[in-house]
Structures are given as structure tokens and as C-alpha cells.
Amino acid sequence: MSNGFRARLGSISTIQSARSLFPTTTVEPTTAVTFTNVEPNLIGTESTYTPSVTDSEGFLANSGLLTDDEVSDYFQQPDEDLSEMLTDLIRHTPEEPTSAKQSFLDVNIFPNPYDLDEEEFYKRHIEISKEDELFHDKLKQFFILSNAGKPIYSMNGSDEIIIGYMGVITTIISTFEENMNEEIYSISVGDMKIVALNKSPLILVSISKIAHEQPNVLLSQLNMLYNYLLSIISKPTIDRNFHNKLNYDLRRILTQLDFHNLDCLCMKMTYGLTSYDSFNYYISQLLNASLQQIKISYTARQRLNKILLDSKRMRQNSDDKETDLGADLLFSILSVNSKIVSFMKPKNHNLTNQDLTLLFSIINSSKSDISNDETSEDMWFPICMPNFNPNGFLYVFVKTIILQTTPVTITLLSSNKNSFYQIRQISNYIIHKLTKPKMLSKLTKELHESNTLAILREVPISHFIYKNKALNQFVMSDTDNSVNSVLQLSYFYNTLYHTKASQMKTIGSLNIKKFSYTRWTVDEAVITGFMLSDNNYEFYCLCNYQINSKELIGHCIKVIKWCEKNYNRLFIGNGVSFT
Amino acid sequence: MSAPATSRFAQFKLVLLGESAVGKSSIVHRFVKNTFDELRESTIGAAFLTQTITIPETDTTIKFEIWDTAGQERYKSLAPMYYRNANAALCVYDITSRVSFNRAQDWIKELRKQAPEGIVIALVGNKSDLSDNREVELSEVEEYVEQYNSEATGGGSTIIIAECSAKTGDGVLEVFNRIGRALPVEEAINAAGGRARQAGGRRAGGVDLNRPRAQAQQGGSCC
Numbered sequence: 037m038s039n040g041f042r043a044r045l046g047s048i049s050t051i052q053s054a055r056s057l058f059p060t061t062t063v064e065p066t067t068a069v070t071f072t073n074v075e076p077n078l079i080g081t082e083s084t085y086t087p088s089v090t091d092s093e094g095f096l097a098n099s100g101l102l103t104d105d106e107v108s109d110y111f112q113q114p115d116e117d118l119s120e121m122l123t124d125l126i127r128h129t130p131e132e133p134t135s136a137k138q139s140f141l142d143v144n145i146f147p148n149p150y151d152l153d154e155e156e157f158y159k160r161h162i163e164i165s166k167e168d169e170l171f172h173d174k175l176k177q178f179f180i181l182s183n184a185g186k187p188i189y190s191m192n193g194s195d196e197i198i199i200g201y202m203g204v205i206t207t208i209i210s211t212f213e214e215n216m217n218e219e220i221y222s223i224s225v226g227d228m229k230i231v232a233l234n235k236s237p238l239i240l241v242s243i244s245k246i247a248h249e250q251p252n253v254l255l256s257q258l259n260m261l262y263n264y265l266l267s268i269i270s271k272p273t274i275d276r277n278f279h280n281k282l283n284y285d286l287r288r289i290l291t292q293l294d295f296h297n298l299d300c301l302c303m304k305m306t307y308g309l310t311s312y313d314s315f316n317y318y319i320s321q322l323l324n325a326s327l328q329q330i331k332i333s334y335t336a337r338q339r340l341n342k343i344l345l346d347s348k349r350m351r352q353n354s355d356d357k358e359t360d361l362g363a364d365l366l367f368s369i370l371s372v373n374s375k376i377v378s379f380m381k382p383k384n385h386n387l388t389n390q391d392l393t394l395l396f397s398i399i400n401s402s403k404s405d406i407s408n409d410e411t412s413e414d415m416w417f418p419i420c421m422p423n424f425n426p427n428g429f430l431y432v433f434v435k436t437i438i439l440q441t442t443p444v445t446i447t448l449l450s451s452n453k454n455s456f457y458q459i460r461q462i463s464n465y466i467i468h469k470l471t472k473p474k475m476l477s478k479l480t481k482e483l484h485e486s487n488t489l490a491i492l493r494e495v496p497i498s499h500f501i502y503k504n505k506a507l508n509q510f511v512m513s514d515t516d517n518s519v520n521s522v523l524q525l526s527y528f529y530n531t532l533y534h535t536k537a538s539q540m541k542t543i544g545s546l547n548i549k550k551f552s553y554t555r556w557t558v559d560e561a562v563i564t565g566f567m568l569s570d571n572n573y574e575f576y577c578l579c580n581y582q583i584n585s586k587e588l589i590g591h592c593i594k595v596i597k598w599c600e601k602n603y604n605r606l607f608i609g610n611g612v613s614f615t
Numbered sequence: 616m617s618a619p620a621t622s623r624f625a626q627f628k629l630v631l632l633g634e635s636a637v638g639k640s641s642i643v644h645r646f647v648k649n650t651f652d653e654l655r656e657s658t659i660g661a662a663f664l665t666q667t668i669t670i671p672e673t674d675t676t677i678k679f680e681i682w683d684t685a686g687q688e689r690y691k692s693l694a695p696m697y698y699r700n701a702n703a704a705l706c707v708y709d710i711t712s713r714v715s716f717n718r719a720q721d722w723i724k725e726l727r728k729q730a731p732e733g734i735v736i737a738l739v740g741n742k743s744d745l746s747d748n749r750e751v752e753l754s755e756v757e758e759y760v761e762q763y764n765s766e767a768t769g770g771g772s773t774i775i776i777a778e779c780s781a782k783t784g785d786g787v788l789e790v791f792n793r794i795g796r797a798l799p800v801e802e803a804i805n806a807a808g809g810r811a812r813q814a815g816g817r818r819a820g821g822v823d824l825n826r827p828r829a830q831a832q833q834g835g836s837c838c
Contacts, residue, residue: 269689289689291635293657401656413683417660418693432660454696460663 140523142558146175146246147227158519162307164299168197176306177243180261180298181205182278183236188286189261189295191302205241209234222251233258237278238265238286246306248530256321257305260394263422264301267394268294270420272427297401304397308526313374313400315515315522317393322526322533323503323574325389326510330375331486334604336478340378341612343469344368347462348380348614361461364452366430370466371445372483374400379611386610388423389508395419399434399447414463416456419449433459437467440480444470489513491598495591499525500577502599504607505569511599511606525578528556532565532576547571553585568592573599622669625803626678629794630697632726633707634718635686638741641781642707643683646791651782658685661697668788668795675804677795679703698726702803703735703794710740710778711748720759723774735797737775739790744780753778 139154140146148157161175171193179198180189185206190198209232222231227247231254233240240258265274269289277284303309308318316328348362367387368380374396381387387395398419415434420426433448433456446466448459469475492500492513503510515525537550547570554565564579566588575596579588599606631639640658644650647666661684668677682697684690698704704726708719719738726736738760740751753776760774775793779786 289687291657291685291687291689293659296656398659401659414663415660416663416693417685418690453693456663456696 138524138558138561140520140527142561143524143527143556144558145248145523145527154520162309164303165192166194168194171197175245176249176302177241178257178261178298178302179205179239179241180265181239181241182284182286183239184283186283186285188238188290189298191299205232205239208232209239222254224251229254231255231258233262235262237274237282237284238262244306248527248534249306250534257302260305260321260390261298261301263390263394264294264298264397266422266426267398267420270427270429271422293401297398300401301397308522309519311400312517313396315517315526316374316512317397318522318526319501319510319512319529320389320393322529323501323510324508325393326503326508327389327392328375329509329511329606329608330372330377330483331489331511331602331605332377332482336482337378337604337608339475340370340479341380343466344370344378344380345612345614346469347465350462350465352461359458361458363458364450364455365448365459365462366451367447367449368462368466369445369447369449371396371447372442372486376608376611377444377483379608381611381613383613383615385424387421391421391423395421395432395447399432399445414460418453421449429453431455431459433463435463435467437470439470439476439483442480442483444483487514491595495594496579496583496587497577497591497595498580500575500595501529502596502606503574504603505572505574507607507609509607509609528554528563528565528578529576532567535567537567537569555582564588566592568596575599623673623675623800623804624678625675625798625800625807626680627702627798627803628680628682628700629703629705630682630701631684631705631707632694632698632719632722633686633705634709634712634715637686637707637709637712637715637719638781639686639705639707640683642705642739642741642779642787642790643681645781645784645787647681649784651784653782657687658683660685660690660693666791668791670792670795670800673800675795675800677798677800679791679795694725695729698730698734701730701734702798703737704730705737705739705790705794707739707741708751709742710751711742711745713750716740716751716756723763733799735775735794737777737790737794739776740778741781743778743785744783 141148141152141154141157146157146161150156150160152160160170160173165171165174174192176191178189178191179187179201181187181202183206185202187195187198187202213234222229224230227245229244229249229251231242231244231251233255240262242254242258244254265286269286273289274286277286277289300311300314304311304314304317305321308315320326320328348365348368350361352359352361366382366385368378369376369392370378376392399415413435415432417432417434418429419432420429424430431450431453433450434445436443436445438444446463448463450459470479489511499513499515501510501512515521532552532554535552535554537552540549540551549568549570551569552567556563556565561580562582564581564583566577566579568575568589573596575592577592577595583591631643633639635657640655640662641651643662643664644652644655647664661682664681664683666679666681668679669675670677682701684694684697704722706719706722706726708715723736723738726734738756740753740756756776760776764773775790775797777786777790777793779790781787
């Protein structure tokens with residue numbers, strides 16, 4: 037375990053990688069706005085919360101260094117003149133990008149009272165442990181219990197230690213309900229936040245000692261856990277069981293896999309750890325259940341969409357009877373590592389992004405061993421999609437095939453629990469089409485290339501996120517999934533996201549541009565974070581050294597323009613519909 | 616059909632039933648892929664896999680279509696779909712768990728009530744590598760089966776008894792070979808022959824969908 041952990045604790049390689057591409061930075065004349073002389077009139081950003089800055093001297097977040105006027109001037113000019121527009125506002129010392137591999141502990145994301153090293157800290161404060169010993173050291177707790185105070189799930193600790201808390205929680209919640217006729221929502225005690233969600237007959241509670249986790253975030257996390265329970269058991273079953281017996285033990289119908297999945301969800305939502313798609317999940321939730329996209333050419337996507345539509349129309353003649361194989365098929369999804377490549381839905385129905393991410397979490401949890409041979413298994417299981425229909429189940433067919441080296445997952449949702457063989461024929465048809473030589477070579481080439489976004493080679497930006505607001509879909513540059521990188525990136529983006537943005541005065545335009553700027557100084561290292569948004573997009577990026585604002589904005593605009601230009605390749609939009 | 620013309624080919628549906636965590640998926644994966652995963656997560660719903668064996672004496676190739684079902688109670692409503700057309704069932708228990716043996720007996724009762732007549736049932740004790748912690752003796756399994764067969768009225772087929780270890784691989788293939796020998800291969804070949812002619816006339820109606828040829832075999836031997 038500890039060896040495995042060491043291997044996962046890397047540096048931020050995504051951030052480091054920009055360095056090799058841009059070994060030298062141009063030294064600009066500086067107007068020397070330093071951290072110490074930031075004046076209040078240099079308004080740029082303002083934090084909506086106070087990050088803990090106590091232990092690290094060099095650490096400074098939320099430094100707004102651009103003024104409204106200057107940036108708005110900048111945006112009113114034609115883009116060709118951009119580089120001429122802005123004087124340097126940020127102190128720009130001629131330093132190399134940081135070479136030191138900083139640890140997430142240096143960034144001071146979490147308090148470290150015992151001065152532990154990374155591995156010890158992870159074990160003591162972060163990693164899920166069902167032992168009682170470290171229960172009180174954990175930064176995050178989740179509990180699910182029944183109205184009657186019966187424990188159903190706890191992220192950490194054994195029944196013995198949590199049972200007392202269950203009593204306290206039910207007492208507090210019922211006292212509020214009875215005496216004040218309102219639902220308790222959140223309590224803050226010092227650095228600790230407690231948020232409760234009352235979904236009678238279930239109560240969900242989260243306790244967080246993590247400074248950057250806000251009550252509204254904790255609440256949405258609780259909703260996610262609740263939706264997981266709904267997705268596997270459905271609302272009517274929960275209600276029925278508790279209606280018959282107030283003292284019902286919901287654990288009886290939960291399985292080991294469910295507890296494992298709840299553990300995974302807790303880690304994903306809180307830290308963006310620990311599986312390959314956890315960080316993507318974290319960002320997706322941070323961006324308001326946005327859906328991550330994968331780059332693929334427009335024609336390839338159209339072809340895949342057509343395959344899905346054709347498969348829906350499959351018919352079979354047997355015994356002089358024509359059967360409509362796709363009669364019960366509602367949704368078809370082709371995905372690569374939980375990123376949707378092609379999506380088919382009924383004209384008047386859709387799956388929400390929350391439901392889709394939940395579906396992918398469950399599919400990934402079963403991690404059927406994928407192999408190159410044809411014997412990879414077909415999965416068939418019931419699922420309730422809470423936002424689609426909380427009262428009933430859909431039936432999911434899942435099969436993953438390897439196209440060269442890329443795993444492509446076919447997910448088909450049917451309304452009929454007995455339609456497996458028909459749905460399997462549809463899947464076979466899809467596989468048949470995908471593996472036709474011409475399609476196969478085109479698709480594998482494109483999927484292979486989609487891992488690296490070409491634009492990143494042209495700008496010294498280490499990591500970025502571009503979200504299309506209308507679609508609620510985003511693209512993000514590739515991330516290395518080491519514990520260290522993920523903890524830092526999720527913290528940086530969280531801070532950037534929650535930093536209050538300044539609005540730019542744009543005369544006569546309804547398209548309001550907003551921006552915020554944050555810088556973290558960790559020992560010798562500097563990380564610059566920048567957010568820019570208008571009515572159509574939100575753009576976030578990180579840069580691993582001090583960069584002057586003119587350069588930074590220029591690079592950001594370049595990436596944004598690239599994203600806009602590649603709209604059809606980057607975004608799936610609404611998929612295709614059948615009538 | 617897809618099997619070489621010289622050998623005979625038959626296809627059967629097989630379902631695995633049993634309590635959660637007795638090792639159903641592990642048995643299937645040992646049989647299908649010859650792999651074992653110590654940390655396998657429990658199955659959601661059910662998994663569908665295929666594997667082929669050859670019975671040399673009769674020169675017959677048997678393709679198993681396998682339903683590996685989740686052992687949990689909450690998926691029970693799906694179970695009828697798996698065993699409705701099943702030709703064979705593997706009721707699995709864990710030799711170190713008496714409870715799981717009792718549960719396997721419940722499944723046998725259920726099958727006798729609900730499954731097609733003539734279904735081949737195997738009562739298989741997994742985890743034979745853990746015989747130090749054995750709770751279920753082979754002798755009592757034999758006793759149970761003997762008694763069960765005498766009570767079954769005109770059942771005809773008897774229950775196959777076996778022990779295996781998905782972890783070491785001991786006895787896994789033997790279980791499937793014994794099931795293969797107990798299955799009504801002749802009937803299936805005759806029925807499939809009739810069906811094959813029919814299948815030749817089958818074409819996707821309306822839309823030209825280039826359906827994969829293998830599709831013609833779908834539903835092979837079930838009645």
C-alpha cells in the first residue's frame with residue numbers, strides 16, 4: 037500500500053511540462069506591482085472566503101492585480117492589437133519556471149498540525165479508514181442514516197464510534213423540525229462545517245474541516261450520495277421498506293459494491309481522488325455538473341451518430357414476424373474513459389448531466405477486466421436515473437471493446453428488463469460497424485490524437501478548462517492523476533472558481549465579460565491562475581510561473597479562440613435524437 | 616454454421632446462481648479467460664459471457680452462453696430472465712460457509728419450480744483451496760442430493776456434485792465438461808439444424824443493416 041502510494045505521489049507534471057517547452061521567458065520591463073504594495077485601488081478580485089494562510093509565509097492567494105479599466109480597454113480593441121494594449125501590471129522577475137517539485141502540503145491546502153510528510157498526511161487525514169483510531173483526524177466525514185438514527189453508511193470509522201453521533205444528529209435535526217418548523221441546513225464551528233440534508237426517511241450529513249469546501253458544495257455532495265442510493269434502489273423501494281418498518285435497516289439491500297462505490301464517490305467529490313476519472317469528475321461537479329468532452333472530428337462524430345441511429349432502427353424477421361429490435365431502446369452512448377463521443381436520445385427526453393455522471397460512476401465501479409479478445413463480458417443491470425424517473429428502473433447494457441489500444445464503451449439503456457438479447461444484437465451491430473477497417477483506422481487515429489490538445493503546444497499555459505455555458509459541457513487539458521497533482525489542481529481550480537470575479541465595463545454590449553486572477557507563491561514557486569468568462573464561455577487556466585498579464589491574456593485569448601474555432605470537434609452538443 | 620463442417624456444434628444457455636461472494640464470477644472468469652482476480656468487485660446485475668468446449672468422444676463443440684448473475688437479494692427480480700431459457704444451472708456455494716450452502720439449496724428448489732424441465736443442475740462448492748476452514752462436507756452434499764432426487768417426482772436428471780477452486784483453477788473445467796456431457800446435445804443439434812435452414816431466409820427487413828453474420832446463431836438451442 038505504502039509503495040503504491042509513493043508511486044502515485046508525483047509532482048504536477050502537467051504544470052512542469054510547460055517548462056520544457058518554454059525554457060526561457062521574455063523579461064519585460066516591470067512596473068513592479070509586488071505583493072506587498074498591492075493597493076486597494078487595484079481591484080481585481082475579492083475572495084468569497086478566506087483560505088487558511090497561517091502556516092506558509094510565502095503563500096498568498098487572491099491577489100487582484102489588474103484593474104477593471106485596463107482589462108476592459110483591452111477587450112474593446114481588435115484582437116490583433118492585443119499585445120500592444122496592456123502595460124505590465126504584474127511584477128515580472130526574470131526567473132525560470134519553478135523546478136522544485138512542490139508537494140500539496142507546501143501549497144497549504146490543508147492544515148498540517150503534526151507536520152507530517154505527504155504519505156503520513158494522506159494516511160492520517162485523507163485516506164478512508166474504517167478503523168476508529170484515526171476517525172477524528174479525518175478532514176472529511178459523510179454519514180447516511182435513517183430517521184430513526186440507524187447508521188447506513190459512514191465514510192470513516194466503525195459502527196461503534198459513529199453510533200453515538202447518529203443519536204446526536206437525529207436529535208438536532210428533529211429538534212429543529214419540531215421547534216422551529218424548519219429544516220436545519222448548515223452549522224459552522226470554527227473551521228468545521230456541518231451540513232445536513234433531510235430526505236426523510238433518510239438523513240445525510242457531511243462534516244468538513246477543509247477550508248475551501250463551502251456549505252453549498254457540501255450540500256450538492258450530499259445530493260450526489262442520495263442520488264446514488266436512488267439510482268440503485270429507487271425512491272419507491274426506499275419508501276416502501278421504511279413505511280413497513282420505521283426501524284428498517286437499509287444495509288440489508290445494499291451490497292459490498294455499494295459501500296465501495298459510496299467510498300469512491302466521497303473521495304472523488306472531496307479530493308478528486310483516487311481513480312483515473314476522479315479528477316474529471318471533481319471538475320465536472322465544480323463546474324455545475326458540466327460534462328467533459330473529447331475532441332474528435334465532426335465527420336467522425338456524424339458517422340458514429342448515424343451508427344447509433346441506424347442501430348435503433350434494426351429489425352429482425354423470424355417466423356414471418358418482424359420484430360423491432362430497438363423498440364425498447366431509449367438512450368445509446370459511445371464513450372471513451374467516461375467521455376461521451378456519441379449520444380442518441382428520444383426527441384422529447386434527455387438524461388441530465390448528473391444522471392450521466394452517476395451512470396458512468398456505476399459503470400466504472402464494476403471495472404470488468406477489459407481484454408483484447410472477444411470474450412469481454414456484456415453487463416446488464418437495472419438502474420434508476422433519478423432526474424429521468426425517480427420511480428422506475430431502466431436497464432443498462434454495457435460492453436467495452438478495445439479499438440487498437442483505446443477502450444470504447446457502448447452503453448445502451450432500455451426500458452424493458454427482458455430486452456437483453458435484442459439490445460445485445462444492437463450492440464453487436466454497433467461493434468460490427470465500428471470495427472469495419474475504414475472506420476476503425478479513422479476512429480483509432482482520432483481517439484489517439486484526442487489525448488493531446490494541439491493548442492497547448494503553442495502557449496505556455498500548463499493546464500486549462502474551457503466550458504461552453506449553453507451546453508454545460510467542457511474541455512480540459514490532460515491531467516496526470518497522481519495524488520499530488522490532483523490535490524493541487526483541484527484546490528487551485530476550486531479557489532479560482534470561487535474567487536469573486538470582476539466585471540468589465542463594456543459599453544453598449546450585452547455580452548458581459550468577467551475575469552479573476554489569483555496567484556499562489558509556494559516557497560520559490562509561483563502558480564498563476566486566471567479566469568475569464570462572458571455569456572458564452574468560462575475559461576480557467578493555470579500557469580506555473582510568473583507571467584506578465586499581457587502575455588497571459590494573449591495566450592488565454594488564443595486558447596479561447598481555438599476552442600471556439602473547434603466547436604464542432606470539441607462539443608457533442610445535444611447528440612442525435614430519434615422520433 | 617460457424618463450426619467446422621466435420622464436427623458437430625451445439626449451443627446452450629447456462630446460468631450461475633448462488634449467494635453473494637461465493638465466487639460465481641471467479642469461476643466464470645477462470646473458465647472463460649483462465650484468470651483469477653483476488654480483489655474482484657461484486658457483480659452488478661448480471662454479466663453475459665460465452666465460452667466453447669469440445670467433447671472429444673462425440674466430436675462435439677459446445678458453446679456455452681453464460682449468465683453470471685449477482686448474488687444479491689435486490690437483483691432477484693431479474694433472475695427469471697436468466698433461467699427462463701437456461702439449459703444448465705450452476706448453483707454455487709462456498710465450502711467454508713454453511714449459509715451459502717443453504718442458499719444454494721434454495722436456488723435448486725426455485726429452479727425445479729420455475730426453470731424449464733430437463734435443466735441440468737450442478738451443485739458446486741467453490742474455494743476448495745480453503746479446506747482448512749471447511750464448513751460443508753462433501754458427504755452431506757451427497758446426502759442432500761440423494762434425498763432430493765428421491766423426492767423429485769419423475770425429474771429424470773440428477774444433480775451433478777462437484778468442488779472446485781477458482782483461485783487455483785482446480786476442478787473448474789471439469790465442472791463444465793461434466794455439464795457438457797449431461798446436456799441433450801443430439802436434440803440441440805437436430806433443433807439447430809432445422810433452425811439453420813430457417814435462419815438462412817432471415818434477413819433484416821426494411822433497412823439494410825449489414826448485420827454481422829454471427830447473428831444468425833442467436834437463440835440457437837433454446838426451446
